[in-house]
C-alpha cells in the first residue's frame with residue numbers, strides 16, 4: 001500500500017482563500033482591516049525568509065503587514081517598549097515575535113508581555129492555560145494546521161491513538177492538548193521514551209516534531225496510520241552537487257510512505273499550513289477584538 005499524500009501546500013491555499021474572504025467582509029461591512037505585526041530581532045537568514053513570506057501572504061490576503069526588524073544587539077527594554085506600543089495600537093490585531101531570540105533576551109518574558117488577545121502564536125501563558133483547560137484561546141499555528149489536516153482527512157478523531165513525538169512548548173505540548181480536545185488517546189513521547197519504536201507502532205496518528213532529520217523509519221509506522229511530519233531539517237545533498245542541500249522531515253519519507261495510510265511531505269506539508277494558520281489567527285483575533293462573530297472552520 002502506498003500512502004495518500006496530504007498536500008499541505010494546496011490545503012494552505014484554501015485556508016488563505018477563506019481568510020481573504022473574511023478579510024474582505026470585515027472591510028466592506030465593518031470598515032476594519034486586520035493587521036499583523038511581525039518582529040524580527042537579528043539577521044538569521046532562515047528567519048528572514050519566513051518573515052518575508054509571512055509579510056507577503058498577509059498582504060495577499062488583504063491584511064496590513066507591519067514588519068519591525070531590530071538589530072541583533074537590541075536591548076530587552078527596547079524590545080518590550082516596541083511590544084507595548086504594538087499592544088496599544090488599534091490597527092494591530094496580531095503580534096508575532098520571531099523565535100528564537102538572541103541569547104541576551106529572555107524569550108518567556110518577551111512573549112508574556114504581548115497582549116494575550118493579540119498573541120497570534122498562542123505562546124503567552126494565558127493562552128497556554130486557556131487551551132489546556134478547553135477554553136477559548138489563541139492556538140499555536142503549527143499544531144492548529146496539523147489538526148486541520150487531520151480533521152479534514154479523518155472527519156472525527158474520537159478514540160484514535162495519537163502519538164506526538166516531541167514535547168516542545170511550540171508544537172508537542174499544544175498538539176497533544178488539541179488531540180485530547182478531539183478525544184484522541186494521546187501519548188507524548190520524547191528523547192527519553194523507552195521503546196519509542198513500540199510506542200509509535202501503536203499509533204493511528206503519528207505527529208513527529210523532534211527536529212532530527214529522518215529519525216522515524218517506516219518500520220515504526222503501523223499499517224494505514226496517518227503521519228504528520230512537522231520537522232523541517234536542511235541536510236547536505238551531495239547527490240545534487242557539491243555544497244547542495246535539501247529539506248527533509250523528522251520522518252524517513254520513502255520508507256514511511258509504503259506503510260502509512262496518509263502522510264504529509266516536507267516541504268509542502270505542515271510548513272505552508274503554519275503560515276496560513278497565522279493569517280487565520282490574525283482574522284480570529286481581529287473579530288474577537290471587535291466583538292464580531294469569528295470565522296468558522298479557521299479555529300480549533
Ligand SMILES: Nc1nc(=O)c2c([nH]1)NC[C@@H]1CN(c3ccc(C(=O)N[C@@H](CCC(=O)O)C(=O)O)cc3)C=[N+]21
Pocket residue numbers: 047050096097098099100121141232247266267268269270271272273274275
Ligand atoms: N514566533 C514564531 N512563530 C513561528 O511560527 C515561527 C518562528 N517564530 N520561528 C521560525 C519558525 C519556522 N516557521 C516556519 C513556517 C513555515 C515554513 C514553511 O512554509 N516551509 C516550507 C519550506 C520553506 C523552505 O523552502 O525553506 C515547507 O515546509 O514547505 C517553515 C518554517 C515558523 N516559525
